[in-house]
Amino acid sequence: xxDRQTTETGAEPSQPLLTLTAASKSFGPVQALRGVSxxxxxxxxxxxxxxxxxxxxxxxxxxxxxxxxxxxxLSVAGEPQHFRSPGDAQRAGVAIIYQEPTLFPDLSxxxxxxxxxxxxGRFGRIxxxxxxxxxxxxxxxxxxxLEPDRLVRGLSIADQQLVEIAKALSLSxxxxxxxxxxxxxxxxxxxxxxxxxxxxxxxxxxxLFITHRLEEVFAECQRVTVLRDGGWVSSGSVAEYTPDSMVxxxxxxxxxDLYQDGQGVPGAVMLEVRGLGSPGLFEDVSFQVRAGExxxxxxxxxxxxxxxxxAVFGIDSRSGTVKIGGHVIPPLSPQATMAAGLxxxxxxxxxxxLVMELSIERKANLAILNVLRRSLxxxxxxxQRSAREWIQHLDDTKICTHAQ
Ligand SMILES: Nc1ncnc2c1ncn2[C@@H]1O[C@H](COP(=O)(O)OP(=O)(O)O)[C@@H](O)[C@H]1O
Ligand SMILES: [Mg+2]
Numbered sequence: 378x379x380d381r382q383t384t385e386t387g388a389e390p391s392q393p394l395l396t397l398t399a400a401s402k403s404f405g406p407v408q409a410l411r412g413v414s415x416x417x418x419x420x421x422x423x424x425x426x427x428x429x430x431x432x433x434x435x436x437x438x439x440x441x442x443x444x445x446x447x448x449x450x451l452s453v454a455g456e457p458q459h460f461r462s463p464g465d466a467q468r469a470g471v472a473i474i475y476q477e478p479t480l481f482p483d484l485s486x487x488x489x490x491x492x493x494x495x496x497x498g499r500f501g502r503i504x505x506x507x508x509x510x511x512x513x514x515x516x517x518x519x520x521x522x523l524e525p526d527r528l529v530r531g532l533s534i535a536d537q538q539l540v541e542i543a544k545a546l547s548l549s550x551x552x553x554x555x556x557x558x559x560x561x562x563x564x565x566x567x568x569x570x571x572x573x574x575x576x577x578x579x580x581x582x583x584x585l586f587i588t589h590r591l592e593e594v595f596a597e598c599q600r601v602t603v604l605r606d607g608g609w610v611s612s613g614s615v616a617e618y619t620p621d622s623m624v625x626x627x628x629x630x631x632x633x634d635l636y637q638d639g640q641g642v643p644g645a646v647m648l649e650v651r652g653l654g655s656p657g658l659f660e661d662v663s664f665q666v667r668a669g670e671x672x673x674x675x676x677x678x679x680x681x682x683x684x685x686x687x688a689v690f691g692i693d694s695r696s697g698t699v700k701i702g703g704h705v706i707p708p709l710s711p712q713a714t715m716a717a718g719l720x721x722x723x724x725x726x727x728x729x730x731l732v733m734e735l736s737i738e739r740k741a742n743l744a745i746l747n748v749l750r751r752s753l754x755x756x757x758x759x760x761q762r763s764a765r766e767w768i769q770h771l772d773d774t775k776i777c778t779h780a781q
Pocket of ligand 2: 433434
């Protein structure tokens with residue numbers, strides 16, 4: 378694969394906006410990045426691909442000034458850079474759009490966009506009118522309909538990302554890095570984000586785009602870099618890849634090995650749902666899940682898939698029958714559901730799944746605290762053992778159990 382950029386018009390390659398050369402980064406024993414290089418050219422959307430744990434977010438955080446690389450060089454528009462903080466990255470024109478933006482919920486869209494840089498009027502007061510007009514202009518340029526005076530609280534993730542993009546533009550960012558922005562978006566929201574991405578590119582910005590959806594790479598990106606286990610695998614123009622070659626490079630094996638044939642003979646019925654209903658949400662939902670099979674619950678956004686999952690798990694009320702391993706489970710009892718062996722990984726894991734203040738150790742055991750308790754106190758050893766067993770089980774020995 379070549380690493381030279383050929384523009385769509387076939388013009389001479391321009392100078393890269395950003396160059397990362399041979400960057401390495403370790404966290405204790407974990408080498409998250411090993412000599413990774415990346416060039417970003419003006420006007421391109423560049424896909425950064427790799428399996429979970431490949432080092433994509435670590436690379437993003439180096440560009441963000443969050444992590445300092447142990448080795449390697451970074452330059453922006455030909456100027457060597459040594460980011461010591463996110464502020465340094467911001468001043469160099471690099472903006473990061475995280476999957477879940479970190480805005481101030483009780484401030485307005487306009488206040489968030491111009492945070493710390495609000496136009497001042499007489500007596501040093503914030504000039505609210507000028508602030509609103511400036512932000513309305515940016516949003517209009519982006520082709521986005523968002524009210525500058527609206528509070529950020531209650532905005533969808535998609536809208537919050539757009540607020541972050543508007544903020545990046547107000548800071549004159551020329552390099553936008555998006556870490557899995559589409560993972561939490563609906564189809565329409567994703568299309569809107571792509572329109573914005575195209576408009577950014579047409580103004581000469583470079584976009585580094587992380588996604589797991591290869592169709593998005595082929596539709597929206599011009600170049601690709603693939604990482605595997607913290608190492609650089611390839612860079613090139615999208616036309617040099619096929620979906621198969623991308624996956625093969627990401628996992629380091631042939632695709633044939635990924636899907637094992639003939640092992641999918643389903644066993645006994647583990648979960649049986651009959652006539653499940655909830656007024657106004659869904660009715661008469663019935664299905665079975667057998668041992669050894671994966672059952673997909675398909676439907677458009679809003680069709681009630683998450684609601685069915687919540688009702689089956691006992692979070693929301695429902696009519697109908699839920700049987701786990703042949704036993705009828707009472708409604709509205711997550712405890713009984715979990716005791717019977719069903720687990721739920723919710724859609725919004727940050728809000729609904731994880732207790733962010735707890736260590737991985739405690740969270741991993743949250744559902745079985747009763748079992749681990751010795752009289753009134755927790756058995757710390759048993760807790761540690763249990764968490765370690767699970768982490769081993771997930772074959773991700775790199776997770777540190779005290780990380781929060
Ligand atoms: N702050 C950290 N402390 C310890 N290990 C980390 C930290 N950040 C990332 N890692 C580890 O570095 C590796 C790469 O992670 P990451 O960059 O998040 O990958 P990706 O974004 O491609 O899924 C993983 O093994 C991860 O567990
Ligand atoms: Mg990541």
